[in-house]
Every structure is written in C-alpha cells, then in structure tokens.
Amino acid sequence: MEFTVRQIATLLAGDVVGDDTLVISGLAKIDEGQPGDISFLSNLKYETHLYTTGSSAVIVDRTFEAKKAVAATLIQVDNAYSAFTRLLEEYYKLISFSRQGVEEPSFVGENSQLGEKIYRGAFSYIGRNCRIGQNVKIYPHAYVGNNVTIGDNTIIHTGARVLDDCLVGNHCVIHPNAVIGSEGFGFAPQADGTYKTIPQLGNVVLEDYVNVGSNTTIDCATLGSTIIRRGAKLDNLIQIAHNVEIGQNTVIAAQTGISGSTKIGDNCVIAGQVGFAGHLTIANGTKVGAQSGVGKNVTQEGLSINSSPAFDLKESMRSLAVFRRLPELDRRLSVLEKKTEK
Structure with missing residues (x-):
C-alpha cells in the first residue's frame, strides 16, 4: 500500500x-x-x-x-x-481489514447469518443461529459457538474462542487464543469433602471497542452476564471470573486476576499481576499498582492504591521507606535498650 x-x-x-x-x-x-x-x-x-x-x-x-x-x-x-x-x-x-472471502475448509452452522465483506479463514468454525455483522474478520482456527452475536468491524484472531450465547460488540478485537465465555469456577462443597459442580448458565457481553489480549480468559456468568464495558482494554494472560463487570475505558495489564462478582468502575488503571478478591466494588478512576492484592472495596473515586493488601499509595510508599530502615532502627533500639539497662 x-x-x-x-x-x-x-x-x-x-x-x-x-x-x-x-x-x-x-x-x-x-x-x-x-x-x-x-x-x-x-x-x-x-x-x-x-x-x-x-x-x-x-x-x-x-x-x-x-x-x-x-x-x-x-x-x-x-x-x-x-x-x-x-x-x-x-x-x-x-x-x-484487507482480507475478504472464505478459505476452505471452514464451517458455518444452520440458521447463521453473515454480513458483507466477511473473511473466514481456513478451519474456522461458526456454530448455529449466529449473527455476524459487516466486515468481520474470523481468522484461521478461530471458533464461534452457537447463538453468538458479533458486531460490525470486529476481528477474531487465530485460535480465539467465543463460546455459546456470548455477545461481542462493534469494533472489538479478540487476540489469539483468548477464550470468551469459558465455564465459571463454581463448585459447592459437600459434606463428604467432595465438590459439586454448579452449572454456569450465563454468558459474556463485550460492548463496543473492547480489546482482549492473547490467552486472556473471561468466564461466563453463573446467571446473567459477565460484562466488559465499552472501550475497555485487556492485556494478555488475564483471568476474569464469572459475573465480573469491567467499566468503560478501564485498562488492565497482564497476569491480573479478578475473582467472581467484582465490579470495577470506569476509567480505572490496573497494573500487572494485581489480584482482586470476589464481590468487591472498585470506584471509578482507581489506579492499582503492580502486584497489589485488593481485598476490600474502594469507594473513593480517583484513588491510587498499592501493596498487598493494597492501601493508599502515599501511605504505602512511606511504609516501604520505614521497612527499608528496619535493620538500622533495630540497631538503634538495641543501643537505647543497653543505655536504659545501665
């Protein structure tokens, strides 16, 4: 070009x-x-x-x-x-978006409707009753399950999976080997020490302009939907559990894990390797430092937090400064104790 x-x-x-x-x-x-x-x-x-x-x-x-x-x-x-x-x-x-047409072998299930300017790569699979929009690109070895809706100008890269009943909006990008709609981690403990699987009957909804990185997994909801709001950007190797909600324009770096039913607000910035406990509410504009562990709600908008367990960033940095001085403080304390004894 x-x-x-x-x-x-x-x-x-x-x-x-x-x-x-x-x-x-x-x-x-x-x-x-x-x-x-x-x-x-x-x-x-x-x-x-x-x-x-x-x-x-x-x-x-x-x-x-x-x-x-x-x-x-x-x-x-x-x-x-x-x-x-x-x-x-x-x-x-x-x-x-330069690719168009169909490479064989590929498969489309019955009652599925495909828009114009579609690209279907070799060995791609589209299930039954799907609605695929205009100018969608589905690369080789990508999988789209039954009853899936994909909006216009969306790209499903090689090896990505969009499982049954999921909804993908317009202008989304799902990178290689990402899994959208995998079964949520739900098991009920039994009296004999075993676990009984709780069926996960919901779906995943990706709104418009969402990017999902390679090898990221987004679990379907137990009931209802796991929702990634408009404009959210997810890095590689992220785990998002069932019934989680990610707010608009929130960005999340690699190796972050978000436990079930946690709600993360709009315009948040989550650094790498952050862990969130389940059933939390994280306020809009929250910034979380790398390797932090978030175990309680964040209610103040625009707050920056850090450490594990995570708390206010400035207090965390002050605490770290004291921690680094502990050997010196211990030595000085020993000197003072000896003087007191005398």
Whole structure:
C-alpha cells in the first residue's frame, strides 16, 4: 500500500515542508528509516536522528525549529506523537481489514447469518443461529459457538474462542487464543469433602471497542452476564471470573486476576499481576499498582492504591521507606535498650 506525502498530510491536517509528491510505503523509527518510510519526532532527545535519517518524510510539531538542514520532507502537525499514532491506527485498519472471502475448509452452522465483506479463514468454525455483522474478520482456527452475536468491524484472531450465547460488540478485537465465555469456577462443597459442580448458565457481553489480549480468559456468568464495558482494554494472560463487570475505558495489564462478582468502575488503571478478591466494588478512576492484592472495596473515586493488601499509595510508599530502615532502627533500639539497662 502506497500513499503520497500530500495524502498523509491531508489525513493528519498537517502542512508539508518539502516534496509532497514523495511516495510512502512504510513506517519506521526515525533512527532506522529508509527511503519510502515515514517517521516522527516528538521527543527532542532524538533530534540528532532527524538530520541523518533515511526516511523520506518525518512528522514534527509545528513549533519545532530545525537547527540545520533536513533532507527529509517534513509534515508539521499540532502534536507529532498523536499524529503518528493516528497514522498507525489507519495503517493497522488497512492491514487488518484487507482480507475478504472464505478459505476452505471452514464451517458455518444452520440458521447463521453473515454480513458483507466477511473473511473466514481456513478451519474456522461458526456454530448455529449466529449473527455476524459487516466486515468481520474470523481468522484461521478461530471458533464461534452457537447463538453468538458479533458486531460490525470486529476481528477474531487465530485460535480465539467465543463460546455459546456470548455477545461481542462493534469494533472489538479478540487476540489469539483468548477464550470468551469459558465455564465459571463454581463448585459447592459437600459434606463428604467432595465438590459439586454448579452449572454456569450465563454468558459474556463485550460492548463496543473492547480489546482482549492473547490467552486472556473471561468466564461466563453463573446467571446473567459477565460484562466488559465499552472501550475497555485487556492485556494478555488475564483471568476474569464469572459475573465480573469491567467499566468503560478501564485498562488492565497482564497476569491480573479478578475473582467472581467484582465490579470495577470506569476509567480505572490496573497494573500487572494485581489480584482482586470476589464481590468487591472498585470506584471509578482507581489506579492499582503492580502486584497489589485488593481485598476490600474502594469507594473513593480517583484513588491510587498499592501493596498487598493494597492501601493508599502515599501511605504505602512511606511504609516501604520505614521497612527499608528496619535493620538500622533495630540497631538503634538495641543501643537505647543497653543505655536504659545501665
């Protein structure tokens, strides 16, 4: 795919300094660019690369003033980082949605309805009574169970599973080997020490613009739905248990585990390897530090918490500072005890 500098500048609402007829066919870091590539400069720490880059064009801030001659054509924008991000998004869409048609062998069950511009990769499976929207891409070895609804412009990557009765919204991305709608972890202890399986009869609902990372699992609800709200972004290797709710635009990093029936609010930021106990309510805007263990409700919006068990971030850091001084404090205490004894 090739575009001229002028076409890219128009997309980014930018101004061109140099040759706007140059053809761009790739994106690259400014220190690795080759002819035909476009790069960007937002951090002035990398400014020296601007004067030596092989890229044909570089996106810069309007306020940037070069200290010497630049061989590359410049595209001046309000914010170079945001503009390049927009360019990456458009490039990703072109790549991700370029495939159409059906590769064989693949399977579609009875009474399923598929929209236009569909891509079904080899060995993909779609069950009975499914509703698949427009421009959906289902990659090889992906599995879609019975009675599943998938909205427009959604991508189901290789090896991902969307199990029976689940609902996936528009513009969602489910990455390789993620499992949506696996059975929730529900077992009732018996008098003889054994456990009896509690049937999990609910589903999973992914609202619009949700991203689910590779090998992440989202359990179906016991009854009702496990819900991932609009715009939430889930990293790889996350476990979300039955009847959990994740709020809008909440982001969760890898290896986090969320126990059953916990409700996480909107616009939360959860770092890696965080553990949540079950049946909690986490307020909007909560930020949780890596490897924290959250065992109680967070009711104050916008609070940052840390540690295990997790508590206020500033108090946690003060406590850590004292903890590091414990050997010194112990020595001083011993000296004081000896003086007191004398």
